[in-house]
Amino acid sequence: MTVVGLVTEYNPFHNGHIYHIEQAKQLTGAATVVAVMSGNFVQRGMPAIFDKWTRARFALEHGVDVVYELPLAFAVQPGHIFARGAIQILVDAGVDAIVFGAEHVDWDFMALAKAAREKLTHAAAFKDYSQTYATAVNTVLQAELGVSLTDPNDILGLSYASALLDLGLADRVQLQPIQRVAAQYHDVVATDEHIASATTIRALAAAEQFSELIKYVP
Structure with a gap:
């Protein structure tokens, strides 16, 4: 029996997340879906729009079988620590497989992580403390491998691959990207009638535009 894993925040849970769950099942043939989800605080230390119990319930009602909480010590950290x-x-x-959204699904994230591993370890960019870790990673990848890693889901994808390498499980757990559809992570205005980014949905909620918001959540 195949078990597929999802790394999530569900802040808030929306139609794009249902698409993610359905695609994960379809691509892997999994009978069981396990999600790991940030608790009441998400990346960058912001409080989630709904508490963790409510968000977990939404997930369980729409195709996830088990939700584990990602402890605060990881949930509010930069991407590589969050991912680990x-x-x-x-x-x-x-889990046998992990399915995640990406901006560039044609990339082999595991191969990229393996190729970057030695270069990232010794790169001079990591001694420049005036820039963020993510910026340093992108600087090295651009210079050494010709890859510009600037999109948020791609960055997490590389972090997931690196975590599997660190754990010695790169050959045991399948890492499968799926294309983000209809909305990008930072979109603040919806362009689709069914799927919008969590950023857009939070903005609609803050503006109390509930008649518009309801199109994008189950």
């Missing part, structure tokens, strides 16, 4: 905590939990839960 999430992947460790999913591996401990016994």
Whole structure:
């Protein structure tokens, strides 16, 4: 029996997340879906729009079988630490595959992580403390491999691959990207009638535009 894992925040849970769950099942043939989800605080330390119990319930009502909480010590960290905590939990839960959204699904994230590993370890960019870790990673990848890693889901995808390498499980757990559809992570205005980014949905909620918001959530 195949078990597929998802790394999530569900802030809030919306139609794009249902698409993610359905695609994960379809691509892997999984009978069981395990999600690891940030608790009441998400990346960058912001409080989630709904509490963790409500968000977990939404997930369980729409195709996820088990939700594990990503501890705060990982949930509010930069992407590589966030990913390491999430992947460790999913591996401990016994997943065979991890499916994640990406801006560039044609990239082989595991091959990219392997190629970048030695270069990132010794790169001078990591001694420049005036820039963020993500910026340093992108600087090295652009210079050494000709890859511009600037989109948020692509960055997390590389972090997931690196975490599996660190755990020695790159050959045991399948890492499968799927294309983000209809909306990008930072979109603040919806262009689709069914799927909008969580950023857009939070903005609609803050503006109390509930008649518009309702199109994008189950």
